[in-house]
Amino acid sequence: MGTMTLEDFRTEMLFDLKNRTDTGTDGLSTTRQDLFINSAYLHVTHPSVFRHREMQYTSNITLFDTISNYIFSPDVANVTITAIRSVTHISGPVTNLRFVKLLPKDQQWFASRSPNSGAPREYFIQTNDINLNPIPGPNEDTTILALSTWREPDLLVAGETTVLSSMWDEIILLAARWRAELHLGYREMAEATKLDWVSLVNEYASFEQLQGEDWDLYPDLVTQPAMERA
Numbered sequence: 059m060g061t062m063t064l065e066d067f068r069t070e071m072l073f074d075l076k077n078r079t080d081t082g083t084d085g086l087s088t089t090r091q092d093l094f095i096n097s098a099y100l101h102v103t104h105p106s107v108f109r110h111r112e113m114q115y116t117s118n119i120t121l122f123d124t125i126s127n128y129i130f131s132p133d134v135a136n137v138t139i140t141a142i143r144s145v146t147h148i149s150g151p152v153t154n155l156r157f158v159k160l161l162p163k164d165q166q167w168f169a170s171r172s173p174n175s176g177a178p179r180e181y182f183i184q185t186n187d188i189n190l191n192p193i194p195g196p197n198e199d200t201t202i203l204a205l206s207t208w209r210e211p212d213l214l215v216a217g218e219t220t221v222l223s224s225m226w227d228e229i230i231l232l233a234a235r236w237r238a239e240l241h242l243g244y245r246e247m248a249e250a251t252k253l254d255w256v257s258l259v260n261e262y263a264s265f266e267q268l269q270g271e272d273w274d275l276y277p278d279l280v281t282q283p284a285m286e287r288a
Contacts, residue, residue: 060220062227067095067214067234074235075242086238094241096213098233102226105141105208108263112221115139115209119188121147121201126173126193130205131186143206145181145188149198163191178203229258 062070068091072078078086103113115137119128132139142162150156163180168189175195182189194201211221220230232255239248 059224060222060227060230061224062231063219064092064095064214064216067227067231068092070231071095071234071238074231075238078242086242090241091238092214094237095230095234097237098230099214099220100210101233102230102259103211103222105143107259109143109208110222113140113208113211114143115207117205117207119203119205121178121190121194121198121203123194123196123199124175126178126190128188128190128203129186130183130188138210139207140210141208142183143208146204146206147178147198147201148204149177149201160190225262229255229262232258 068088071091071094072086075086101107103110105113117134119130121128145160145162147158147160148155149158158177158179160178160181163182165182165184167180168182168191171191174192176192177198178190178192178194180191182191188203188205190203214220220226222230232251236248236251236255239245239251
């Protein structure tokens with residue numbers, strides 16, 4: 059768990075912005091501060107930045123004979139899914155379960171195949187659907203498809219801290235400041251803050267320091283274009 063609350067992030071962000079507290083149209087109202095902070099929080103927890111263990115989420119789908127297409131909603135029980143980690147077919151008796159990890163394929167690959175019947179080996183995600191190949195047969199009826207994914211955290215509200223290690227508080231603060239500087243027109247400051255942010259993410263994302271989900275992150279983080287749109 060982090061150590062900084064939403065109020066702490068506000069205070070530190072305003073301090074970094076030289077205590078700018080005007081609340082006019084171009085100012086920094088509390089609502090706008092919270093927007094920048096939560097945008098930064100969602101960005102830092104996205105798997106394209108780092109695959110946090112705290113953001114892992116698992117759900118199951120029951121397979122049925124002759125059905126290859128299943129609804130995979132990105133919003134299940136108030137959980138918003140951001141990416142697929144793995145898809146595993148689980149079959150066999152409880153005393154001897156068989157786990158087979160499916161391979162991800164694209165739509166063109168699926169369209170070029172004639173469907174067969176049997177245990178699924180590949181999958182394709184399209185909007186809210188997961189498509190399987192081969193099509194589950196009688197032996198796959200009522201077996202399980204286990205989806206390991208990454209989810210979004212709940213937005214920060216008053217008095218709450220993040221679900222991440224406190225090491226990431228500084229990174230979230232930098233991302234919030236970067237976002238605010240872009241909106242306020244401080245382009246040169248925003249560029250310098252972005253470079254600091256990228257450097258710190260790459261430093262903290264090492265396996266030895268975090269014991270995190272993935273230690274083979276790209277050495278030079280590429281920032282998401284969405285964060286640079288004011």
